[in-house]
Amino acid sequence: MDSEADQQLHIFFFPFVAYGHMIPTIDIAKLFAARGVKTTIILTPLNASVLSNSIDRERSLGLDIHIQVIKFPGVEAGLPEGVESCDDMTSPEMVPKLFQAVKMLQEPLEQLIEEYRPDSIVADMFLPFATEAASKYGIPRFVFHGTSFNSQCVEESLICHRPYVGIASDREPFLVPGLPDKIEMTRLQLNEHFKVENGFHTEVRNLFRDAEQKNYGILVNSFNELEPAYAMHYNKVLGKRAWAIGPVSLRNRDSIDKVQRGKKTAINEHVVLKWLDSKKPNSVLYICFGSMARFSKAQLLEIAVGLEDSRVSFIWVVRTIRKEEEESFLPEGFEDRMEGKGLIIREWAPQVLILDHPAVGGFMTHCGWNSILEGLSAGVPMITWPMFAEQFHNENFITQVLKMGIPVGVEKWNDWIDAEDVQVKKEKIANVVSRLMGDGEEGKNMRMRAKELGEKAKVAVEEGGSSNENLTALIQELQMVKKASTTRHRVPSSQVF
Numbered sequence: 458m459d460s461e462a463d464q465q466l467h468i469f470f471f472p473f474v475a476y477g478h479m480i481p482t483i484d485i486a487k488l489f490a491a492r493g494v495k496t497t498i499i500l501t502p503l504n505a506s507v508l509s510n511s512i513d514r515e516r517s518l519g520l521d522i523h524i525q526v527i528k529f530p531g532v533e534a535g536l537p538e539g540v541e542s543c544d545d546m547t548s549p550e551m552v553p554k555l556f557q558a559v560k561m562l563q564e565p566l567e568q569l570i571e572e573y574r575p576d577s578i579v580a581d582m583f584l585p586f587a588t589e590a591a592s593k594y595g596i597p598r599f600v601f602h603g604t605s606f607n608s609q610c611v612e613e614s615l616i617c618h619r620p621y622v623g624i625a626s627d628r629e630p631f632l633v634p635g636l637p638d639k640i641e642m643t644r645l646q647l648n649e650h651f652k653v654e655n656g657f658h659t660e661v662r663n664l665f666r667d668a669e670q671k672n673y674g675i676l677v678n679s680f681n682e683l684e685p686a687y688a689m690h691y692n693k694v695l696g697k698r699a700w701a702i703g704p705v706s707l708r709n710r711d712s713i714d715k716v717q718r719g720k721k722t723a724i725n726e727h728v729v730l731k732w733l734d735s736k737k738p739n740s741v742l743y744i745c746f747g748s749m750a751r752f753s754k755a756q757l758l759e760i761a762v763g764l765e766d767s768r769v770s771f772i773w774v775v776r777t778i779r780k781e782e783e784e785s786f787l788p789e790g791f792e793d794r795m796e797g798k799g800l801i802i803r804e805w806a807p808q809v810l811i812l813d814h815p816a817v818g819g820f821m822t823h824c825g826w827n828s829i830l831e832g833l834s835a836g837v838p839m840i841t842w843p844m845f846a847e848q849f850h851n852e853n854f855i856t857q858v859l860k861m862g863i864p865v866g867v868e869k870w871n872d873w874i875d876a877e878d879v880q881v882k883k884e885k886i887a888n889v890v891s892r893l894m895g896d897g898e899e900g901k902n903m904r905m906r907a908k909e910l911g912e913k914a915k916v917a918v919e920e921g922g923s924s925n926e927n928l929t930a931l932i933q934e935l936q937m938v939k940k941a942s943t944t945r946h947r948v949p950s951s952q953v954f
C-alpha cells in the first residue's frame with residue numbers, strides 16, 4: 458500500500474518574472490498548499506529575496522510550501538546585472554533580452570523535474586517551453602495567464618475576426634464580434650501585435666498560443682459568478698479547459714499576509730491604517746498604477762492638480778520614470794495644502810490592505826487584472842486608466858460590461874511601461890474623481906454594484922463557493938492522474954498532455 462507521502466501531490470509553480478505574475482502565482486501555490494499539496498515555487502535569486510518572507514511564513518505555520526531558486530541568465534542574454542524582473546527594465550530594448558533570458562530557463566526547469574519528479578507543473582503563459590518539459594516527463598502542465606476569461610475571449614475574437622481592418626479612422630469604434638456582450642474598441646487601443654505583422658510582440662503571442670494547444674488545462678484568476686458568459690464562451694466556443702479558482706488575493710486574510718504580499722512597502726502599515734481610520738467610510742480614493750507603469754513629471758503634475766481640484770481625500774502611489782524627479786513633480790506648496798487630505802506613497806504600497814479598508818471608496822487603476830480583482834473583491838468602484846498589455850480589455854469589461862467604473866479617457870495603447878506624454882489633463886481627472894466619489898446617482902450605483910460583486914467574490918472562495926469547489930475538483934482529478942500514472946509507472950512521453 459502507498460504511504461501517505463507517496464500519495465501526496467507535489468506541484469511545481471513557475472511564474473514569469475513580473476510582479477503581476479509572481480504575486481498571484483504565489484497566492485495559488487498557497488491555496489494548493491492549504492489543501493495538503495506539496496508546492497514548490499520556482500523563482501530567480503533577486504525575486505526570491507523579495508518574495509520569500511510570505512512563503513517562509515506560511516511554511517512556519519505548517520504548510521508544505523517551498524521555494525526553489527534558479528539562476529537568472531540575464532547577463533548572458535545581454536541585460537545589465539541586477540535586471541531580473543519587468544519592473545527593473547529601463548528601456549524597451551531590454552524586453553526581447555528579458556524574454557531571451559527567460560527562454561534559457563528550460564534546461565534548469567528540466568533538471569528540477571528530473572530531480573524532484575513533481576506530479577504536475579503550473580507555468581506562466583510566457584514560459585511556453587514548460588509544455589515540452591512537462592511532456593518529456595509525462596506530467597500535466599497547466600497554464601496561468603494572470604488575466605480574465607473576458608480578455609482572453611476578446612483577444613481571440615480580435616485575432617480570428619480582425620474587425621479593426623477597414624475601419625476608417627483609428628478613433629472610430631468597432632464592435633468586437635461573437636462575444637456575449639456588445640464590446641466596442643478603437644484601433645488606438647489595440648496591442649502592438651495587431652499593428653505590426655511578424656514583430657516581436659506577434660512572435661511572443663504565437664509562441665504561447667502554440668504551447669497552449671498542448672497543455673492539460675488553464676488556471677484562471679477569476680470566479681464563475683463574475684463572468685459566467687465568458688467562462689462558457691472560453692470552454693464551449695474556444696474549446697479550452699479551465700478552472701476558475703479566484704480571486705486568489707483573498708487567500709491573504711490577515712494584515713501580515715496583506716503587507717508581505719509583494720515588495721517591501723515604502724510606508725509602515727500602521728501609519729497607513731491610522732490615517733485611513735481617521736477618514737469617513739467610502740471617502741478616500743486609492744490611486745495606483747501597478748508594479749511597472751511609470752509616469753512623466755508632466756503627467757504626475759496633472760494628476761496632482763486634478764486631485765487637489767476634486768477636493769477628495771486620496772492615497773496616491775507614485776512611480777516616476779526618472780529617479781531624480783521623485784521629489785520635484787509636485788506643484789508648489791502641494792504637500793502642505795494636502796496635509797491630512799492626501800497621502801503619497803512612493804514605489805510600493807500594501808495595496809490589498811488599503812483597498813480592504815472601509816474608508817476607501819474608489820480606486821483609480823491602470824487596469825492590471827490583479828488590481829481589478831483586488832478592487833472588485835474589496836467592493837470598490839473604479840476609475841480606469843489603462844496603459845498596456847490587456848488593460849484596455851479590462852477597462853472595457855469594467856466600464857461596458859460590469860458598469861462599475863468610469864474611464865478617465867486614455868485613448869492610446871502604450872508600447873512601453875513609461876508614459877512620457879500627458880495622456881489625461883487635470884480638468885478631466887478632477888471631473889471623473891468628483892463623479893465617482895460624489896453623491897450623484899452615477900457614483901452611488903457603481904458603489905452598489907461594486908459592493909454586490911465584492912460579496913460574490915468572497916462567497917466564491919469560501920467553503921462551498923464556486924472557486925473553492927473548482928479547486929477541490931482539480932486536486933481530486935490530479936490525484937487520479939497520479940494514481941493512474943503510478944500504476945502504469947509513468948505516462949510515456951509520446952502521450953502528451
Ligand code: UDP
Nearest residue numbers: 477719747748749805806808825826827828
Ligand atoms: N501592487 C502592490 N503595491 C503596489 C503596486 C502593486 O501591492 O504599490 C500589487 C498589486 O496588489 C497587484 C500587483 O502588484 O497584485 C500588480 O498586478 P497588476 O496585474 O494589477 O498590474 P501589473 O503590475 O502586472 O501591471
